[in-house]
Amino acid sequence: MTLATETPMQRERARTIYEKSKPGRRAAALPGAGVPERPLEELIPAKLLRSEPPRLPEIAEPEIVRHYNRLSRRNFDLDSGFYPLGSCTMKHNPRLNERVAALPGHARLHPAQDPRRAQGALELMWLLQGSLAEICGLPHVSLQPSAGSHGELAGLLLTRAYHADRGETRTKVLAPDTSHGTNPASVTMVGYEVVKVATNERGGVEMDDLRAKVDDKVACLMLTNPNTLGLFDENIAEIAGLIHAAGGTLYYDGANLNAVMGHSRPGDMGFDIVHVNLHKSFSQPHGGGGPGAGPIAVSDRIEPFLPRPQVVRRESDNGGGPTYDLDHDRPRSIGRLRGFQGNFGVFVRSYAYILSLGADGLAEASETAVLNANYLKARLAAGRAGKRLPVAFDRHCMHEFVLSGKPMKKELGLATLDLAKRLLDFGFHPPTVYFPLLVEEALMIEPTETETKESLDAFADAVEQILAEAEQDPDLAKSAPYTTPVRRLDEVKATRRPVVRQSL
């Protein structure tokens, strides 16, 4: 395809807001100071002042609105189409949650407000903590971590504090070779060494390898269950027994919690620490890469070390209702992980989601997520994908599954990346590609419970069509996409000679 056949969107070249700036234009009308004014240099010594204001854009409001509306049309989003990005749980984001988060009592509440004048917010946090504790099967919750990776960091710091408290020094953290990249990155940040554990032929932890690697230097085993292949590890009870017998803690990466809500609980599986991605299972919008929140639920033995402050509830002794407070006096705590109390706005949305679904609704969400994944897996297997893109571990999956594009690459010369890029022309966000690392040419598909059978069918049909077309003309997919605002981008250049800001 050549420039001659550009789509209108492609013809519209990217221009930044700085390039639309004209000296003297503006949007904001600020109030006057309204107080007796003095030269700035009398208030602040001249050597501490800047000589020129920063070169921000100069542009009027209508053009700002147009600029960002134009940009928005250059994004694909969940509200526009199917987004089966494995491990990311792209489920519908109810707009009610946005509405309640924006109530002034939430949105304009200062985080340092005296707890006696923020009782509604603290009660909401308390209620959310209780709900997450019940869903995870672990009694204590800290809402403080800001994301899943932050929860991992918290869990490893808690592990370190737990062992230090017992006078033990441990150096290793075990993680399967299928783990999320955040797991080993968090391990290093907390000063441990990562030891990889192999995967068996059913997609679970290789027990002999695990036994060989468990010793008294192991601080923790980090697991996702169902794992990143979308498979439930049936040996989890035995795994937990092994780790606990060696004195380690068991950490649950909650990225895949959406598969088991109301069906199985990490605490009952033997996990000590769990993080929950509120932006995955609990419907916080992903925002193009955040915000999220990664609360942790922990067992009794970990509780004394939880970050401070903690929300506490006090029963009234004079017949009034309970009151809520922030407890800063936690001498064995690992300390703060961030400012204030956490991403409260995310808590509001997730609590609204839990209230909306209720006990049955959450369980049903997981059931439908698992049903949808298995249906899409079966639909794909029945077509060309069955041969070209076989499922990596052929058993029933939970909420997601992983295909291998190895035969497709060998037989048609089509890499998984090419398939992904061609899907863009069909109006789909591609699945996660090249993860987990264990599977060659991996394609990881998570449809979630909020998709209809029609959406799943349409996606399966698109994959079928792309494979059929590749049998005729493999080059078509190799040069895809054609219809997107820009086509394949030179990522190597962006890393070798990075241009990370506009020169003005």
Place this chain on the structure above:
Amino acid sequence: MLDAIGVDSVAELFEQIPAPLRLDRPLALPDGLGEAEVYERLSALASRNADAEEQVCFVGAGMYDHYVPAIVDAITQRSEFLTPYTPYQPEISQGGLQVMFEFQTAMSELTGLPVSNAGLYEGPSSVASAGYLAMGATKRRRFVASRGLHPHSRETLATYSQGYGAELVEVGLEGGLTDAAALAAAVDDETAAVFLQSPNFLGAVEDVEALGLAAREHGALLVVACDPMTLGILKPPGECGADIALGEGQPLGNRLDFGGPSFGFFCATGEQIRRMPGRIAGETEDVDGRRGFVLALQTREQHIRREKATNNICTAQALNALGAMVHLAWLGRQGFRELGELLAQRTAYARERLAAVEGVELLHEAPVVREFAVRLAAPVSSVLDRCAERGIAAGYPLAREYPEHEDGLLVAITERRSRAQIDELAEALAAAIAAERGALRSDGGQKTPQPGGVG
């Protein structure tokens, strides 16, 4: 669907979970509610909070009650920005990637440093991430931090330090400012980074350039936390010798939200670009030569580099950074400077007005932009309660985090705080202090015990 899968029931799919691990009862949570009921429930909770709509808010301490223009909400609530994931597929994520690029440019301009990332979780954890970067860059494990650094930042840095094995040394304040002699004495050849904040937690503008020399002399990185809203008038950290400038982004286009979500910004010298934490957008071209944007330098990141990554961050705060960018565009170059001046003028007025109140004196006389500290001649907590009864959140009590300033109160000004409101604050403080002193006198001069701690 079940036929296609080849099972009789959904329950069959859950049989891969061993029976003893299957929950044999419903979750002990209430039944689901309809949309209107959920709204009522959440609305009732919200009504039990004294928010800045209900109280006149002079509380700052890192998060401020600025006016967020309506276009910020209109743009950040668009589905196309609200509901996508991280832009792993750049061809269909040009909007979000270009916003990151524009945001990086703006933050680079504000801080005077050439490289910015696309945002981190929030302020204090960004400070801790700078510590991790400094350890990697210097191969040293010792931090020196001013007591003027936000207490939450110091505590977060200490928490992270337990993990990556660093020692944290604190340098005190003199007259509201970092004790320069003590700082110079504390920095040595094992120091990885020196952490300053300007304006510092007590609102005082530090002479970063002079203080930073100690870091330079010993080959330590200079990390400066700053309040973005002061950077329209204050000399940017990049011109004061900072290697890293970072901070809490909430004042730019983000709501108070009881503490989050907001974002942290993180800028550095070009030398540190390959050690940066978080996402960075970069400019490039597509196969037809069209300009485009991608996630650059991904080889730093956890999804590629795993245990060798420069940081573990994955989900950051793209939507919050978008809010900041729209707010900055709305303010514009002139508006941003005017806002900084407005804050300085009103704060100067408020500081003078409050200092004239009987029972109030300045805690320090160092220059300030938008926040200042006073001492009260009556128990702070009781004074705050009395002001709250008049609909005023009078400030942030210093006692918990600065026990040496048990009588200290931090007062913050934004463009939303009018002269009339400042006058009202002065009157409320005067009345509250007089009443408390009266209560003390009638108590026979005994100091009344302060009621329980404040959040």
